[in-house]
Amino acid sequence: MFKLNKDILFLIFEEFQDDSKSLFSCLMVNKLWCETIIPILWRNPWCHKINYNNKNYLLAIISFYLSDDTKEFLIKKGIQIPTISSQSLSFDYLSFCRSINIDIINNIISIESSYNQFLLQQEFYRIFIKKCPELKYLDIKSIKHQIFYFPEANIRLESLCELECDTSIDSSYFYGLARFCQYIQRLIIINIDPKENNGISKLIEVQKNLKYFEWNDSFED
Known part of the structure; x- marks a missing residue:
């Protein structure tokens, strides 16, 4: 049986980049398809329909990238950090990300204390600026943090x-x-x-x- 290589698959799946339902349905076909589709889905993870379960999973994935010192600091402030059961992620998800949507990130973070929410938002924005190799899309409606002061922000923002x-x-x-x-x-x-x-x-x-x-x-x- 003829097999398509990864480059050809990528070009095919690119045609479905706005059809997340079809892409999600292809994830479980095999490892190659999964490895090809994940970077496309995570290029702009905010454009997909986010329900309660997806919201918690996204929060856990982003929290995974926080340093141990940052996690310890946030825990001391009474902020519960969600964890992922496995020791490591299957993919370096944030390295595929090319967009930041402040409203959706803020919505993912559900904390009663406005101060603690502010702290966690700040750390999440810092992680995205650090991990996203090339920022193409930025939605900053309602932002309260001056992200251009974060390390490497100038490099990321130049490609916007x-x-x-x-x-x-x-x-x-x-x-x-x-x-x-x-x-x-x-x-x-x-x-x-x-x-x-x-x-x-x-x-x-x-x-x-x-x-x-x-x-x-x-x-x-």
Whole structure:
């Protein structure tokens, strides 16, 4: 029986990158198919339907990457860190990730204490900036952390192609992004605050390869 090699399989599965249901159904066919599909699914893990079980599993996978010192610090703060039963993951999942969606990450983290939630969010963002080798998509609506101060953030943000944000974010945040994100191709801004935001103006001004711009007013007069 003729067997397709991994490169051919990858090209085929790429055609289904927006059809996560079909990709998930192919995961269990054999090891080769699984190894080929996982990088595609984890390129943007936030675009798949996330139910309660998936939410907990995602939380456990991301927590796996936290250092022992960080885990110890968070536990001392009363934050329960989910664990994965096996000693190691089957894949280096975050190395395949090319996108960060702040809203979904925040939704995955369910902690009653707002302070503890803030701490865990910070550590998760730090891990993504460290582990994602090339960041292509960033959705920072409702973000409260200045991720461009994290180590290696400048390298990750330089490759950013698509950014979604809103005007509730402090102007200084956009000035920070403008230092590194100058080749954004697709920029979507939700205007939820009628106040002037000079940082957004600066971010738009420094762009050198902008191909699509969308501004949506979403506030009540």
